[in-house]
Amino acid sequence: MKFYDCTTAPSPRRVRIFLAEKGLILPTAQVDLRNGEQFTPAFRAINPDCTVPVLELDDGTLIADAVAICGYLEELHPEPPLIGASLQERAVVTAVNRMIERDGFHAAMDAFRNFTRGFKGRALPGRHDYEQIPELAARGRSRVEHFFRDMDARLASREFVAGERFTIADISTLVLTDFAGWVKLAIPEDCAHLRRWYGAVSARPSAKA
DSSP states (O other): OEEEEOTTOHHHHHHHHHHHHHTOOOOEEEOOTTTTGGGSHHHHTTOTTOOSOEEEOTTSOEEOOHHHHHHHHHHHOOSSOSSOSSHHHHHHHHHHHHHHIIIIIHHHHHHHHTTOGGGTTBSSOSSSOBOOOHHHHHHHHHHHHHHHHHHHHHGGGOSBTTBSSOOHHHHHHHHHHHHHGGGTOOOOTTOHHHHHHHHHHHTSGGGGO
């Protein structure tokens, strides 16, 4: 297998943390997003959507989605379970993780890519160009702030995001929280439960991946 990564991008970081929690090391190729390597013919042949991460399997199959890559790795290496040890747990973790992407990741992406000067004309990742919409940046910031407060309420009754076990839902929330910092959105001071959780998960060795 070969993992196409970019150390400065949030999405592949989710896979790196997942790998670190599993104790796995994959051959890795860095893709220089800052200088547009993702748009070169060579990388378009790997992923026409011009995004990372991508996992290339030994038979040439390409998986170009962070959560799908993690799901594949979980099937190969089920311990420790990071998506779920039972059918019920997998369903719960998957649902929570999708909520995090919908309400958190997409919001932070709107706030960042519709505001940052370097993404002028590139407000969305992928093969097509889209102009920035400042109103979406403002709405994204508001949505992230709501997400933090909703997550604080959720963590009032549990140790981790999806229950009593560290899972991919915690990985996604950790990466999102750090990503939101790029637009100076931090966990509110009065969100004690979320701040407690963030301190614990960010101290895990895998968080440095």
